[in-house]
Amino acid sequence: MKTVFIYTPKYLEFRPPKDHPWSPQRAEATYQLCNKLGLLNHPWISVLEPSPIPEKSLYQFHTRSYVKMLKAANRGKFREEWLQYGIGTTECPVYKGVYDYHRLGAGGTMLGAQLLSQSEVDRVFNVTGGFHHAGKDFAAGFCYINDIVLAIKQLITTHKMVMYLDIDAHHGDQVQEAFYSTDKVLTISFHQDCHTLFPFEGGSEKEIGKGKGKGYCINVPMAPGTGDDEFLWAFQEIFEPAAQLYGPEVIVAVLGADALASDPLSNLELTNRSYSSATDLISKYASKLLALGGGGYSLEHAAQAWTLAWAVMNDLGCNEDDMVSFGGEFWGDGVCSLRGTPVYVPEKTKKKASTQLKKTVAWLKDNVLCLIN
16 A cells, blocks of 8 residues: 655745635644654655646636636735625635645645556545635635636546545535536445525535436535534435445545534534544445545644544554644644544434434435445
């Protein structure tokens, strides 16, 4: 097995507005923690720096007019007419270097896709990737360039069976939209019910694809308060049979850490127990894996989750009870456990979440899984 961790300190050169939830420090924090635990010091592991994705590659999905606007926004000067394209909103603000930062993040994802396409490695992790809300001609939900769609378009030129799997708290809406009418990509999204969370529409289990793509789109919306037990049960009931039926040659997995109970921007109650278990199951079915960070807005907890995910991907069996002294610019002095804090979920909330998921899973088994061939 050969694996690649994609990282560059250049991410820290970019500064979104002070109160914006997205932090370029996410990759740095994860890299530092992986280093402290010795998770990058093995002969089969390489750490590679990405280059910005070439502008011409963006046109494989994004429109030329949109890319032109995004390039202009790179100077950090706002123009009111950009608002209709999502640029300059509170979600996707204009700041100096915004185009450069997202080109660099997308470049990391494309590097991973190229390495997998050339069969040079088996697993790649790009923490600064997973921008699933960016549309062809608009920015949304902290996402300006859809690196996932661009990478999948690259992968389907060399692989017949590509699976996109998303466990971010938010629905992978624009990736679903891009491949909704094709059977070349099986898209699966586990997310908080969109009636209760951004993007506030879509993501229903009834969205199953159309035309040749009918049956190749699976959505598993989860009620606020869904915890480890409910999520893991649904994940095993849907992901595992889907992977067995489809037989993906490569899986593109968005491992959003914003589904954790500690995250300030969602209402799910997962812990690293279920998060790392899901990553383990993904790795089991992925002969080739391109993992992306996605969302995660508690810096400390996101870095812990992605560190555990990296350990699992490399079969290193990182002990979740390991105590790691963090310190430094990210979290200050102190000792934290990678395992995190157990979460109490009221029985009434658990029952509601479980009931909803059982209905959803039953419907998907009866109406969607049977369409995969």
